[in-house]
Amino acid sequence: xxxxxxxxxxxxxxxxxxxxxxxxxxxxxxxxxxxxxxxxxxxxxxxxxxxxxxxxxxxxxxxxxxxxxxxxxxxxxxxxxxxxxxxxxxxxxxxxxxxxxxxxxxxxxxxxxxxxxxxxxxxxxxxxxxxxxxxxxxxxxxxxxxxxxxxxxxxxxxxxxxxxxxxxxxxxxxxxxxxxxxxxxxxxxxxxxxxxxxxxxxxxxxxxxxxxxxxxxxxxxxxxxxxxxxxxxxxxxxxxxxxxxxxxxxxxxxxxxxxxxxxxxxxxxxxxxxxxxxxxxxxxxxxxxxxxxxxxxxxxxxxxxxxxxxxxxxxxxxxxxxxxxxxxxxxxxxxxxxxxxxxxxxxxxxxxxxxxxxxxxxxxxxxxxxxxxxxxxxxxxxxxxxxxxxxxxxxxxxxxxxxxxxxxxxxxxxxxxxxxxxxxxxxxxxxxxxxxxxxxxxxxxxxxxxxxxxxxxxxxxxxxxxxxxxxxxxxxxxxxxxxxxxxxxxxxxxxxxxxxxxxxxxxxxxxxxxxxxxxxxxxxxxxxxxxxxxxxxxxxxxxxxxxxxxxxxxxxxxxxxxxxxxxxxxxxxxxxxxxxxxxxxxxxxxxxxxxxxxxxxxxxxxxxxxxxxxxxxx
Numbered sequence: 001x002x003x004x005x006x007x008x009x010x011x012x013x014x015x016x017x018x019x020x021x022x023x024x025x026x027x028x029x030x031x032x033x034x035x036x037x038x039x040x041x042x043x044x045x046x047x048x049x050x051x052x053x054x055x056x057x058x059x060x061x062x063x064x065x066x067x068x069x070x071x072x073x074x075x076x077x078x079x080x081x082x083x084x085x086x087x088x089x090x091x092x093x094x095x096x097x098x099x100x101x102x103x104x105x106x107x108x109x110x111x112x113x114x115x116x117x118x119x120x121x122x123x124x125x126x127x128x129x130x131x132x133x134x135x136x137x138x139x140x141x142x143x144x145x146x147x148x149x150x151x152x153x154x155x156x157x158x159x160x161x162x163x164x165x166x167x168x169x170x171x172x173x174x175x176x177x178x179x180x181x182x183x184x185x186x187x188x189x190x191x192x193x194x195x196x197x198x199x200x201x202x203x204x205x206x207x208x209x210x211x212x213x214x215x216x217x218x219x220x221x222x223x224x225x226x227x228x229x230x231x232x233x234x235x236x237x238x239x240x241x242x243x244x245x246x247x248x249x250x251x252x253x254x255x256x257x258x259x260x261x262x263x264x265x266x267x268x269x270x271x272x273x274x275x276x277x278x279x280x281x282x283x284x285x286x287x288x289x290x291x292x293x294x295x296x297x298x299x300x301x302x303x304x305x306x307x308x309x310x311x312x313x314x315x316x317x318x319x320x321x322x323x324x325x326x327x328x329x330x331x332x333x334x335x336x337x338x339x340x341x342x343x344x345x346x347x348x349x350x351x352x353x354x355x356x357x358x359x360x361x362x363x364x365x366x367x368x369x370x371x372x373x374x375x376x377x378x379x380x381x382x383x384x385x386x387x388x389x390x391x392x393x394x395x396x397x398x399x400x401x402x403x404x405x406x407x408x409x410x411x412x413x414x415x416x417x418x419x420x421x422x423x424x425x426x427x428x429x430x431x432x433x434x435x436x437x438x439x440x441x442x443x444x445x446x447x448x449x450x451x452x453x454x455x456x457x458x459x460x461x462x463x464x465x466x467x468x469x470x471x472x473x474x475x476x477x478x479x480x481x482x483x484x485x486x487x488x489x490x491x492x493x494x495x496x497x498x499x500x501x502x503x504x505x506x507x508x509x510x511x512x513x514x515x516x517x518x519x520x521x522x523x524x525x526x527x528x529x530x531x532x533x534x535x536x537x538x539x540x541x542x543x544x545x546x547x548x549x550x551x552x553x554x555x556x557x558x559x560x561x562x563x564x565x566x567x568x569x570x571x572x573x574x575x576x577x578x579x580x581x582x583x584x585x586x587x588x589x590x591x592x593x594x595x596x597x598x599x600x601x602x603x604x605x606x607x608x609x610x611x612x613x614x615x616x617x618x
Contacts, residue, residue, distance in 0.1 A: 021059065021067055024051035028071035028093075029078065047158065049096050049128065053166050056100030057119050064097025068127075088135035096127035115327070116167045124159040199288035202295045203275055206314060220309040221343040224317050227301040231324035235265070237347050238458070241335040241377045242356025242390065244506045245451045248443055248486050249356050250332040252455035256477030257330060258282045260469045265323040265331035267344070269312070272484045272609045273618060279319040281326055294321050312336050313343040338366050340379020349382035352461055353409075355389045356454060358396040359505030374399035381409050386465070388412045388458055390450070412461055414454045422449050424516050426489050428479075436471060440479040445487030445499065446516040447509040452478050485608040487513050490615050494524075494593040496586075498612060500605045502530065504537040510602050511541055522547035524593040526585050526601040526611070528554040529565060538603065539572060548575040548592060552585035554607035582610035 032048035052071065056064025072093045076085040100123040107115040133151055137144040197205070225232055240250045247268050254266040264282055271277040276285035295318055302309055302317075309317070316336075323331050330351065335342045339355075355377055358370065366376045374396035381387050381403050389400050391413040404411040421438075422431040429441040431449045433456060441452050459467075459474050485498045487510065495518075501510040514523055524547050529535050542549075551565040562578035562585070569576035577592075579585035589599045601611045612618075 021055055021063060024055050024067045025071040025074060027051040028067065029075040032072070032075050047161055047165060049093075049124065049158075049162055050165050050169075052093060052097045053100045053120055053123060053162060054169060056097045056102075056123070057104040057116065057166070057170060059101070060105065061098040061101030064101040065094045066097070068093035068095075068097035086135065086139055088138065089132065092127050092132040092135055094127075095131055096123045099123040099126050113167055116170050117163055120163045120166050121159060124155060124162065128158070129155045197292045197296045197299075199292055202288075202292040205295060205299065206275075206311060206318075217341050218343065218346050220305065220307055221313045221316060221346050223305060223307075224298070224302055224309055224313070225320065225346060228298060228317070228321060232320045232347055234324050235320075235328055236330045237333050237350035238330060238352045238354065239333050239335070239344065239347065239350040239380045240354045240356065241339040241342075241380050242354070243359040243373075243503065244501075244509065245356040245390070245447075245454070246334050247500070248448060248451045248481075248483055249354065249454050249458075250334050251483040252441075252443075252452060252478055252481045253458055254280075254332045255283065255481045256455065256459060256469065256474050257332075259477045259480070260467075260473045262329045263327065265319075265326075265328040266334075267316070267319045267323075267331060268334045269315075269336050270605055272605065273612055277484075278315065279322055281323070281328060286322055290322065290325075291318070294318050294325070297321075310343075316343040335377070335380065338373075338376035338379065340376050342379075345380055349385040350380075351386070351465065352458055353380045353382065353385055353387045354454065354458060355380070355387070355400060356451070357390045357505065358393040359503055370395040371399055375403075378403040381407055383407045383409065385409045386412070386461055388414065388454065388461060390414055390454060392416075412457065414450075414457045416450060416453055419449050419453055422446060422516075424513065426495065426517065436475065439475060442479055442481045443483055443486050444489065444517075445509070445513040447513060448486070484612065485605060488612075490612060490617050491590075491599075493595045494590055494597040494599055496590065496599045496601070496611075496615065498601045498608045500608060501602050502533065502604050504534050504541060507538045507541050507602060510600065511545055514545060514598070514600060518598055521598060524589050524597055524599045525549045526552065526582075526589045526599060526607075527565065527569075527603045528552045528562075528582065528585075528601075528607040529560055529603040530554070530556065530558045530606075531560040532558060535560065535565070535568060539569060539574070542602070543572065543574055546574060547597070549577070550585045550589040550592065551576055551578045552580075552582045552607060554582070554604040555610065556604070556606040559604065559606065582607050583614045586611055586614050 028048050028051045031046060031050070052064055052068040055067040069090050072090045100119045103119040103122045104115055107118050129148070129151065133147045134144055137147045140147070238253060240246050250266060250268060254264050257264040266280045267278065269278055274285070276288065276291060279286045298318060298321065302314055333344050333347065335344050339345060358374065358377070366373045370393065378400055381400070384407070387400070387404055387409050389397060389411070391397055397413070401411060403409070418434040420432045422429070424444060424446045426444060429444045429446065429448055431439055431441070433439050433453060436456070439452060441448050455478065456474065459469050463469060485500045487497060487499045490496045490498055499510040501507040523545050525542055527549050528551065529538065549566070549569050551562045551569065553559045553562045562580065566576040566578040577588060579588055586601070593599045601608060
């Protein structure tokens with residue numbers, strides 16, 4: 001995928017990294033002046049480009065150029081008898097570092113070996129073979145093509161050796177060098193003493209009581225990121241906030257960008273079945289082993305902080321380090337709570353900030369009014385950035401418009417008048433969207449047409465910024481998206497649907513989809529809700545289409561118990577049965593619905609993983 005190419009800079013050059021670059025310069029001097037074979041006046045065999053290449057690939061073209069140029073100058077000054085100083089040869093070494101850094105940046109997101117091969121061969125071709133041959137032809141007073149023909153074979157042999165050496169060193173040390181987990185420090189020594197963590201130990205540490213709670217603010221996240229080398233500054237972002245539709249919209253965009261050839265990270269919360277779902281690259285969740293390894297490396301830094309990070313802050317840092325290690329091109333970064341003080345807001349101006357459908361939720365943390373909540377979510381709007389909002393909420397939209405004016409950001413509003421002919425089925429959702437014609441969406445809830453419209457509009461904005469995303473790729477990305485527990489059909493006879501609606505607005509969207517798919521039919525609801533939600537309003541929305549309710553307590557300490565929830569339903573005249581577990585509740589709901597009925601599990605994402613597991617859906 002093509003997009004605007006931003007010249008990379010040597011970001012995060014901490015004292016340790018500067019020491020590493022100094023070591024590269026010293027190594028270049030040794031290799032260039034003492035460990036090389038001179039074949040003739042203009043031909044020699046040497047692997048002195050290896051440290052320059054590593055500096056360029058790991059730290060960018062500026063760092064690579066500095067190592068190449070200063071290494072050659074220092075070598076000549078310190079060991080003048082080893083040869084006469086010739087400035088154009090210094091330029092050749094500088095070019096090797098610059099070209100390797102630029103190519104490594106252009107190939108970011110490609111397989112590591114391909115990135116190394118492309119960077120090394122381009123640098124050797126331009127810096128060593130072409131420019132150095134030109135410099136030597138001037139130095140020796142002979143023709144360029146004569147020198148070029150004499151040097152072609154030796155340079156080719158050296159290029160192969162350099163590629164192999166750089167490839168091996170990059171594989172063994174690259175991630176550690178760039179992430180700052182390199183060398184000796186109290187934290188790194190503590191990490192070395194920490195035994196290998198199992199997956200279970202990793203989750204136990206992440207969910208440990210020491211991290212619990214929600215303390216808004218960016219200081220702890222910034223401190224922890226700085227301690228591990230600021231991995232977040234190496235990537236582009238699409239930042240997604242809002243009340244409902246964040247996950248679906250982010251999943252659509254992530255699938256589109258992956259299909260467009262961009263290595264794409266996706267960070268969301270909460271998970272449905274396994275914790276690993278929270279951080280994915282091109283649709284593949286982080287492996288158990290890598291999650292454990294990254295957590296092990298970060299653990300001593302987090303433990304050493306006077307003000308420990310919260311659980312969400314720790315997870316955010318783990319995800320950002322994971323994305324950096326795999327050199328992703330862009331991250332779809334979903335806000336956890338609010339926006340302004342959410343830990344994901346440590347990033348600089350993103351490629352695009354998206355604010356999805358707004359509603360009253362998390363009022364205890366964000367404020368009691370829509371204006372309060374909108375101000376918190378508007379915190380992801382950065383100076384001179386591009387912003388896309390869902391619209392359809394005048395009170396919130398007024399806040400977003402004002403903040404965009406204050407910060408010089410460009411505001412875009414999704415145009416839902418472009419949607420027509422919405423046809424939902426249990427297998428797919430189709431709708432028309434001008435000017436692209438019929439769109440098929442892999443998420444079947446009727447409300448997903450609006451989330452897809454936001455995703456399509458986001459693609460159109462990215463195109464204006466230089467991203468190449470063909471129409472057919474965009475359409476295929478929406479058709480192929482999969483996102484669990486978003487009006488997801490899990491079973492037939494009876495139909496069992498899992499929907500992540502967890503606030504009045506989300507529940508209303510689920511109810512609208514149920515009416516569209518099953519007109520006139522009464523639904524058996526499996527209901528589990530967090531105690532801090534507007535439960536009365538949610539019951540009022542579901543009641544008119546309910547046959548009866550089966551209540552359960554989701555696996556979360558904030559959830560209301562099954563018995564109290566059942567009692568609330570009885571007070572409003574609805575038939576309700578409390579069950580001691582999600583699995584038993586699901587069986588009871590299916591029995592009451594009958595083979596021709598419909599069961600909808602709704603109210604909290606925290607119970608839907610258990611629903612999917614009970615039905616054997618992974």
